[in-house]
Amino acid sequence: MILVFDDKGNYIGDKSNVLSATFACEERQPAASAFDAAPTHHPGRDDRMNRRDAAGYEAEATGGARPFVHSLAAWRRSLRPAARWRRVFTASVALAVLFSLEAIASAESIDYEKQVKPVFAARCKACHGVLKQEGGLRLDTGALARKGGDSGQVIKPKDSAGSLLTVRITAQDPAERMPQEGEPLTAEQVAVIRQWIDEGANSPADEKTDRDPREHWSFRPIVRPAVPQIANKGWVRNPIDAFIAANHEHHELTPQGEATRSELVRRLYLDLIGLPPTPEQLQEASSDPKDDWYERLTDRLLESPQHGERWARHWMDIWRYSDWWGLGAEMRNSAPHIWHWRDWIVDAINSNMPYSEMIRMMLAADELYPNDLEKLRATGYLARNYFLFNRNLWMEETVEHVGKGLLGLTMNCAKCHDHKFDPIKQADFYRMRAFFEPYFVRLDVLPKQPDVSQDAVPCAFDGKPEEPTYLYVRGQEANPDKSKVITPGVPELFAFKELTIKPVTLPVQSYEPERRPWVFEAYLTTAKDSLARAEKAVADAGHKHEAAAKKLEDVVKSAPTDDKARIAAETAVADASAELHASTVDLEAARFEMDSVNKRAAAMRVLWVKEDGEKDNAKLAEAETSLAEEALRLERRAAVAKGLRAVTDLELRLRKADANAKPALDAELKAARDALSKAEQAAAVPAKDAHYTPLVGAKPSPIRFHDDFKDDPPLPFSKQSTGRRTALADWMVDKRNPLTARVAANHLWNRHMGTPLAANTFDMGRNSPPPTNPELLDWLAAELIDSGWDMKHMHRLIVSSATYRMSSDDKGHEANVAKDPDNVFWWRRNTIRLEAEVIRDSMLSLAGTLDPTRGGPPVPTDKEADSLRRSLYFFHSNNERNLFLTTFDGPMVTECYRREQSVVPQQALAMTNSRMVLEAAKPIAGKILASLKARASTVDDATFIGSAFVELLGNPPNAAELQASEQALAEWRKLPKASGDDAQSYFVWSLLNDNDFVTLR
C-alpha cells in the first residue's frame, strides 16, 4: 500500500482513491482507475500544474483562446512560438493513458447520461459550456457536442479514432491535451468517451442545455417587480402582502387572521428591542383606542436605544463578532477592545445609518475617514479576522466571510479550483483576496488612555501596500504561482462597471497618529493623574508616620516600662517611615515621568514643525536637539526612579513577609535590582548615541508569520492607502450590484419572520434552493436600495405588513395544513424559538433587575453569573461563551448566518434549575402584582393568572389553563409556609418553563 497525501498534508488514503480525494471538495469524481494510481505527490504532477496555469494566464493575457482545430498537424501549425516551451512531455503519464485504453473495454453499451455527461460537466464545461465557449464549442448537451465548434465537428460518430475530441483528450503533449485545467481525464473516462463515440455518440433528444448563470435569479440585475394584482385586496396592508397574497391565491391558501393585540405587542417588543413590555407598557398598548396604535408603537420602539442593542446582535452574528481569544493570555485571534466595533454597530443602527454606509465604513473607514476614531471603530469588521500566526488563514477567512456575509457567495469554494456551480473562477478568489492583501490591524490611542493594552480602537490599515497576491496552485499556500501578480477584481459576471482603484493619500495624523491632539493630551493627563496620586500618597504616608510617631511618644510617656507596647509602636513607626520613603521615591518617579512626557511632547512638536516645512531652520534644529537630549535625560531619570521604586517597594514587602513568601520575594527583589542597575547603566550612555522613546498614537498588532517564536518587525504606517477596499465597498453598494441588497433583505426578513425567503442566507448561488418568493425578495431589495439603504424604513415596512401581523396558529386551517404543511407560502406566521439573549434579557427585564447600562468593555466570564447587563455585553469568543446562552443556541463566532432554534433537554434543565430563573420568579411575580394593585384594590387569582399569562406568554389563559393554574396556586398555598417562596412566585416559575415563554408566536 502506498500512503498518499496531497501537498497540503491532507491524507488522501491509499492509492486507490487518489483523484477522488483531490477534487472531493465539491464533487466526487468518477471512480478511479489504473492511471490514478500514481501517488499525488508525483513530482511531474506539480510541474504540470505550474505549466498549465502559466499557459492559462498567457492565453488570457493575449486574449486568445486556442481554436479547437481539426487535426493535430493543423493545431501544431497554429501553435504560437511563445507557447512552444510548454510542450514538455511527461512520457509516463501518456504511456499510462495509452496503455490502459486498450485494457478497459466494456461489453455493455455506454449510458450517456450516467457515464459521459458527468465527465463533460466536471471537466469540460468550464470552458466549453454556457458561460464560455472556447473555440466555439459547447459540451453541455450531446447535440452540441456533435455539432462541434469553430473548426467544425469534433466528434465523428462511430469513429472515435478519427474524432478530434479523442485526439485532444488523449494528447501526449500537455500543452495540447484537453482539459487544459487539472488532471488529464482518466483512462476509464477516455475509454467511456471513445466507446460512446464508437456507438454513435447518442444522447437523448430532449436533453436541455444548461441554464445561463447570468439568468440565475440572484445574479440578474435587481429590477423592482410590479406589485401583483390580487383579489384579496382587503387583506393587504402594504406591497409585501400583495406578493404573499398572490401566492396564497395561486395555491388556494387562506391567510390566517391577525394575531391578538397582546400577541402583537409582545411580538413588536421582542422583535424590535429584544425585551418584553413591562406590565404598564402592555397595559398602555393594549388599551390604546386610536387606530394607529400599532404604527405609533412601532415608531416608538424603533426610536428606542434598545432597538440598536437588539438588532446589533443580529448583525454581529452575520458579521462574526468575537471578543479576542488565544492561548492563555496570548492574543491569537480577533483583537483586544474589539467591543468598540460592537458599540459602533449599536450606534449605527440607532442613528439609522444607511446599510450601504455601514458596509463602506466597515470595509474602508481607514481610507474614507482616516482620522475619525468614531468611524474607525467600524473596521473592527476586518480586525476581527486577525490571526497571529498565519496570514493565509487570515486572508482565506476574510474572503470567505466577505463573500458569504455581504454577497451571499461561497467564494471559498474557488480557493483550489473554479467554482463548480457559480461563475467564480479560481483566480477570482485571489482577486478578491488582493483587495485585502495589504490590510493589517493596529490599535489607535483613545482620548484619556495612552496605554493600548488598557483601551484603544482596533483599526484596519494598509500595513503592506506593496504585498503581492499570488494564486495558490490547488489552493496550496506552499505553492504560489509567482509568475503573475494577481490584481484586485471581482468575478467577471459581476463586473458591471470598471473598478477604479485610486490610492488614498492619508492625512498626516493617520500615519503619524501621535499628532492627533488627544494623544499627547492622553499621555499628559495620565502622567498628571499619577503625579496627583503620588502626591496624595506621600501626604497620606506623612500623616501616618506622624500618627505613629505620636503614638510612640504616648507609649513611652504613659507606660515607659511596657516593652511590648513600645516595640510594637516602634515597629509601626519604622513601617510608616519605610512607607513614607517608598511613596517619596514613587513621587519622584511620577515627577520625572511627567517631565519626561512634557519634554518628549515638546521635542516631537518641534520635530513636526521641522518636518512640515522648515527643514533648513537651523534654530529649530538646535532647539530640537536640545529638547531631544533633555527628553532623553528625563526619560532615563524616570526609568531609574521607577526601578528604584520597584526595589523599595519589594524591600518593604520583604520586611513584612512571612518566611514562606520570602524566597519568592527575594527572587523578585533580585530581578528588580538587576533592572534598576540596567536602567542606571542605560542612563550613562552618551545622549548622542541614544534617542528618547517617542510617544505613540497607535500600535500595530503583532504578527508572527515566520514560525520563529518572535514577533515580526512592526509594520510602518504608510502615507498612502491602496484604496482597494474603498473600491470594493463602492462596488458592493453600487445600485447595480445584484447581490448586496438581496442578501441584506433576506437577512432582514429572516430575523423578523424566523425563516428566510432564500433558504441559504450565505449562499444565493446556483447550488442553493431558490427563494420561495423571488419577486418579493427582489422588491424588498429594490426598496432597500431606493430608500437610500434605510434600515428602519425596512423594519417598519416588514412589521407593518399583514403578513407579519398574522397569527401563527394553524387551528381551523386544516385545508392550508394539507396543502402547505411547512408554511412555505406564508399563510400563517411561523413561530420562533427566541434567541438566547432575548430569553435571558426578558427574565431580567420582567424582574425589573436589568441593568440598562449601554456599551463599554464586555462583562468578563467570571463576572457573568452576577451580572445584570444585557447578554449582548457578555464576553463572547470562540473559547469563552456563557453556558446559559450557549444552551439556547447562542451564536458560534466562526459562523452564524442563521440562528439555530434547537430544542434539547439541557434547555429544560437550565430553565428549571438555573439560579437566574429561580431568582427571577419572585420579582417578576412582584412586578405583575404591583402593577395590578395600582389599578385595583384587590387582586384575585384569576386576575393575577391572566396578567401573568399575557405578560410572560403573550396570551390570556383559556378556561383549561386558568383552571389548572388556579388549582396549582391552591396546592402551593397548602404547603407549609417554611418552604421559601410564595405561591405566585412558584407560579411564575412554572410559566417561565412554559413553551411559549421561549417562543415568539
Add this chain to the structure above:
Amino acid sequence: MNHSEATPSRRAFLSSSGAGFAGLALSAILQQDSLGSSSGWLPPDGRPHFASKAKSVIWMFMNGGVSHMESFDPKPMLTKYGGKMITDTPYADVFSPKKLKIERVAAPIATRASTLFPMQDGFRKYGESGIEVCNNFPRIGANVDKLAIVRSMWTTDSNHGAQTQFHSGRHFVDGQFPTLGAWIHYGLGTLNDNLPQFISIGTRPYWNIRDGLYLGQTHDAVPLRIDPKSPLDYAAPEKEFAADARTIGIDLSRKLNAIKEDRYPADKSLAARIASYELAYRMQMSVPEVIDFSKETEATKKLYGLDDPNARDFGSQLLASRRFVERGVRFIQIQHGGGGAGAWDAHFHLRPAMVTLGSWVDKPIAGLLEDLEARGMLDETLVVFATEFGRTPGSQNGDGRDHHIFGFTVWMAGGGLKRGVVHGATDEIGFQAVENPHYVTDIHATILRQMGLEPRKLDVPGRKRLEIDYGKAIEEIIA
C-alpha cells in the same frame, strides 16, 4: 378530517409507544431543518445501516500525547542507539522531507528532537498472544489478549490541536467539524429514554469543547461529572427550592404545555419541547443513580481501583461508564489528563511522569476490561484507548520527548474486534508508521463499522466531506 387524528399528539405518541423515543434518532425527532421535507432529504431514522457488532463505545482519550515507546510499542533500537544523532544511525532517512511533509504547521513548533532517547522503561510479554507491554501498565498487560493494538497511527498537527483532530478527523485550521461521538449520536437511535446518549466526562481543552457543530448542538455530548450532587449542568436547582413546591410547579407546566398542544396541534417545536422536558426530568432522576456506586460490590470497586487514591478518579469515571453502558448509553467520551495541554505531555521528566500516569490509569482500565468481560458486555462494547499523537524518539530537554505525529499507538478492545492482535508497525526507532499506516479517521471508520453505520449515508446536504473524513475501516483487526 379530524385534525388531531391525523397528527397524533406528542403525548399520545409517547404513551402509545411506551418507550418514547426508542428506536428513533434524536435528530429525527427534534429535526427542524428548513430543508426538511421539501428537499426530499431526511435525517437518519436511528436504525443502523447494517447489522451492528457493538452497541456502545467507551472512548478513553489520553490528553497530551502518550509516548508509544513507553507504553505499547517497544523499540530496542532506540536503546541501542540512545544518545546518537538520528542522522548518525541507520535511520537517517526518517528525516526525508517527503516523509515529514504530512505535517501542517499552524502554530510554532519546537525544533525537531534528533538525539535518540533510550526507552525509559522495560517491556514484557503478556498473555497467550505474547504481546509486549511496558512495565508501567502491568494490569493492562495482563489483559493484552483482549486488545487490538494499532501501532501505526499518524496525524498531521504537531500541536495539541491534534486532540480535536483525533475526535473530528480534521486539522483545526480547516474549521470545526462534528466529532465521532456526534456522528454516532446523529446516526443511531437511543437505547434508553432516561439518559443522554452521548456523554462527556473529564476536562476538555477549549479547542475541543463541542461535538455536534454543523450537525447541531443537539448532538453535543452532555458534560457529566462524577459528582452525585451536580452531575450535569443545571442538574439540580441552583437555589433552594422545596421539593413539594417544585413537584406542583412541574406538574403545572406539564399540564399547560399539554393544553397548548391541543391549541397548536401542528406545532412541531412544541411537541419537541414537551419531549425535551420529559427527557430532562428523567435524566435528572436517572443520572444520580448511575453515578451512585453504593450498590456495587467492594470487589468491583477495588477492581477499578476506587480504593487507591491514585486510581480513584479515573476508576470512578470508568465504573460510571460501565454503568452507563449497561443502561444503554451509546457513547461515553472520557478525557483523561485534560486541562492545559494534557497530563501526558511529557516534555520533561518522562520516566517519572509515565510511572505516575500508569498508576492513575492502569488499574481502572484493566478493571473496566475485566469487568465488562465478566459481565458478558465486552463483545458489544467497544473500548478505545487513544491519544492525539505519540512522542519523539529523540530526546527533549534531556529527559523528555516532544510531540510526534509520524507514528504512534492506539488500541481498541471488544465490540467485535479481534483479540490479542497487533496491527501495523513503526520503523525500528518508532519514528515513521511504516507498516499499514492509519490516519485517525481509520479508527473512526472502524468504530462506525462496528456500530453498524456507513459514514457516507450520514452526509448532510450542503456539507461536503472529503475522502479523508470517512477513513477506511481497519479490516485486519475486525473479527
